[in-house]
Amino acid sequence: MARAAVPGRLTWRVARLAETRAETATARTLVFDVPGWPGHLAGQHVDVRLTAEDGYSAQRSYSLAAPADGDRVELTVQDIADGEVSSYLTEGLSPGDPVELRGPIGGWFVWRPAETNPVLLVAGGSGIVPLMAMIRARRQAGSSTPFRLVYSVRTPADRYYAAELRRPDPGVDVTPIYTRATPEGSSRPPGRLTVADLNSGGWPAEFAPDCFVCGPTGFVESAADILLALGHDARKIKTERFGPTGA
Amino acid sequence: MGIVSPGFHGRGRRAEVELPPGQYLTEDFPVLSAGPTPRVRREEWEFTVTTETGEEHRWDWRELMALPSETPTVDIHCVTKWSKLGTRWEGVSLDTLLADVDTAADYALIHCYGGYTTNLPLEDLLDGQAWIAYRYDGADLASEHGGPARLLVPHLYFWKSAKWVRGIRLLDEDEPGFWETAGYHDYGDPWREQRYQGD
Structure with missing residues (x-):
């Protein structure tokens, strides 16, 4: 496996909520101002720490949804x-309101705009978040690296970033997969991700794309196994699995 | 104490158990790994210890099964914040595997099927602190959890408990592994919250 260095100490910084956007009935994008933020790569995550008045604190990790912007x-x-x-x-x-935040964390599941290999993104549910950061980083950098996204959700109402992903973005092909209920007019019956979905929505293995797979464990296991069966090199498949760690 | 977030009270307080700082309890067994799950057949599985002088010690699956096993019940702590208490394992102690290995090395680099590596001081593998585990909770270890066998070294963050373990290189000098090269702490003591470089 390749190596990537992320030097330096990660200090807790005060982050103040600037604005929020509803993505679905249960998911919300939070935009924070973090003075002194050192920047990050698409795909990285941060730790968030909340502290109560009596000193009790709790931490969780969250993926960054957008590339660095000051x-x-x-x-x-x-x-x-x-x-x-x-x-x-x-x-x-x-x-x-303030929370504490430190990062960026993770030097493996990242995409850099200087990279020119075709990219295949495979998202299950909330696993879209770090992959969306990659799509946005591509657009921000004016990159022409070809991207394909296969995005599995239960129903159309569960899509994050729905309007943005519907807008034409030359070089980014999006294939939605619905596991429980499809939009009207959809020819694919609802069901879990299949070999056919990744065969038609992804890149041929001969193109040697960089594959990023993110979602719940069962989804990632299944998607990564399908990619291997389609002939993709295990070393080109990077995975990130969400257990209850996002709780 | 950190900056107070107004209106945050927290619901995760459980006075009866002490967890390492920043951790929360889970009843699930989440999975964290960097790539596809390697599928390793037991007939092909082998485990190798290579000393600093290049001497090799090798066990196949049958030889591993022939060694005396232990059944540790341990708490595990993942750097992604979850902790799971009282997990039940079966495996062979590294004390057993290293008993006849002649070494003066100070460090170990664990390597795995699939290419993963992780490093730790050799002394952290000894004295009843580490196992090559092949059963979890009374059943064969599932491949997504590292089967057929994984390292179990529960006093460090769980990324040190390398899944799909294939061997150990004993080294005079510390050599950082996969996550240790990607910004995570070299040692990873959860009770000192050594998550990332510089912690």
């Missing part, structure tokens, strides 16, 4: 039942 940092947080941090972030936090 002191602005964007996260998309799925509110999880009983998630003490996610519920506060999506419902309890008001503009101007």
